[in-house]
Amino acid sequence: MKIGIISHLKHPIAEPFAGGLEMHTHLLARALRERGHAVTVFASSRSDSRIGLEAICSETALCEVGTAEATDIAFFKEHHAYLSLMNGLRHRDFDVIHNNSLHYLPVTLADSLPMPMVTTFHTPPFCWLESGVRLCSAEDHAFVAVSKSVAALWEHVAKADEVILNGINLQKFAFHPVPDEAGYLVWYGRIVPEKGLHFAIEAARLIGLPLRIAGPILDEEYYRTRIAPQLGADAVHVGHLAHSELARLVGGARAFLCTPMWDEPYGLVIAEALACGVPVAAFERGAIPEILDAACGVLATPDDVASLAAAGLAALSLDRRACRQRAERICDVGQMVAGYEALYRRQIAQRRQGQGGMPLGVAAFESADATTSGSAGLHA
Numbered sequence: 001m002k003i004g005i006i007s008h009l010k011h012p013i014a015e016p017f018a019g020g021l022e023m024h025t026h027l028l029a030r031a032l033r034e035r036g037h038a039v040t041v042f043a044s045s046r047s048d049s050r051i052g053l054e055a056i057c058s059e060t061a062l063c064e065v066g067t068a069e070a071t072d073i074a075f076f077k078e079h080h081a082y083l084s085l086m087n088g089l090r091h092r093d094f095d096v097i098h099n100n101s102l103h104y105l106p107v108t109l110a111d112s113l114p115m116p117m118v119t120t121f122h123t124p125p126f127c128w129l130e131s132g133v134r135l136c137s138a139e140d141h142a143f144v145a146v147s148k149s150v151a152a153l154w155e156h157v158a159k160a161d162e163v164i165l166n167g168i169n170l171q172k173f174a175f176h177p178v179p180d181e182a183g184y185l186v187w188y189g190r191i192v193p194e195k196g197l198h199f200a201i202e203a204a205r206l207i208g209l210p211l212r213i214a215g216p217i218l219d220e221e222y223y224r225t226r227i228a229p230q231l232g233a234d235a236v237h238v239g240h241l242a243h244s245e246l247a248r249l250v251g252g253a254r255a256f257l258c259t260p261m262w263d264e265p266y267g268l269v270i271a272e273a274l275a276c277g278v279p280v281a282a283f284e285r286g287a288i289p290e291i292l293d294a295a296c297g298v299l300a301t302p303d304d305v306a307s308l309a310a311a312g313l314a315a316l317s318l319d320r321r322a323c324r325q326r327a328e329r330i331c332d333v334g335q336m337v338a339g340y341e342a343l344y345r346r347q348i349a350q351r352r353q354g355q356g357g358m359p360l361g362v363a364a365f366e367s368a369d370a371t372t373s374g375s376a377g378l379h380a
Helices: 018-036 060-064 075-090 104-108 127-134 148-154 197-206 220-232 243-251 268-275 305-315 320-330 335-357 360-367
Strands: 002-006 038-043 053-054 096-099 115-122 139-144 184-186 212-215 235-238 257-260 280-283 298-301
Touching: 002 018, 002 075, 002 268, 018 038, 018 268, 018 335, 075 104, 096 104, 096 335, 104 115, 104 127, 115 148, 115 305, 115 335, 139 148, 139 335, 184 197, 184 243, 197 212, 197 220, 197 257, 212 243, 243 268, 257 268, 257 305, 268 280, 268 320, 280 305, 298 305
Parallel strands: 002 038, 002 096, 038 053, 096 115, 115 139, 184 212, 184 257, 212 235, 257 280, 280 298
Antiparallel strands: none
16 A cells, blocks of 8 residues: 555654653554555655655745744644645545644545545644644544543544554564663653653662663753752653664563553553553553553552552562563554554545545555565564
């Protein structure tokens, strides 16, 4: 199939990833390309060129348009980039477009395209995206939620046609049967208030184990006022790590403390920790209970440090092999990509039935050996 993936533009789709959405888009594009599909990723200019990048953030074009009267330059740049993209896609020959952007324009303008579109809900509803979803009238458009929790949050706006759990590359997060001799806990992710790192630091001290912290500082004030004063020998920020370094750090931990202060739509960090064989102690929010079971994780009362510390202590005794098995069962990228491939084919078939004829890319795909649709797929 010839697939176009629309990414969001706030951060590059490249390592080290700013967050789970960037990693998901990169992984999906790579996995689809490895399965033989022609994939183009519409993203910012600093994204990874190896995933079929077509940059849509051209500063030259923006200068020609002019931004003098815009009160929010970043908002206008995104608006112009997506408006230009959707206009251009009307004249392209993709079989399907996968909208991963979180922006209102692609979903609003889906009915202007000559090919079907799939939009994935990666977050709870927010006003701009909800507005676009309510205006989406394309008959061969499909909505996907990354968890049952997210699907329920969107139910009052639009019913999800599918729930496809996010996946990870299990080979990149190798199983560590025993933790590092140093004996530490780990927290990693975007360092922003809603990720609740300050809870993890306090809970780790109650548990009595040092905490190693990894991730980009995306809210300087939060880091300066809430995190930096708490750092020391028993709470160390090791920086924003590439995948290989991150996997080693996570795999060596005795447990992972997950502290979202919002309804986490999925929780890729939990899947990664489980793949490494690391038990999880997490606030009971959003999709987290869908990923964890009693064999691999312990849930804590949200925003309660004492509850998190108790969960962390309990998690230390969980079987690391059971954690890995849970990841293999529900978090494998192969399952995720197979789900999207099947949905793409259904949407393309629906468009074909409505208009007659078969897109060239789909004809080639359907005439080839499609046994790869159930494989685990991606190699590091």
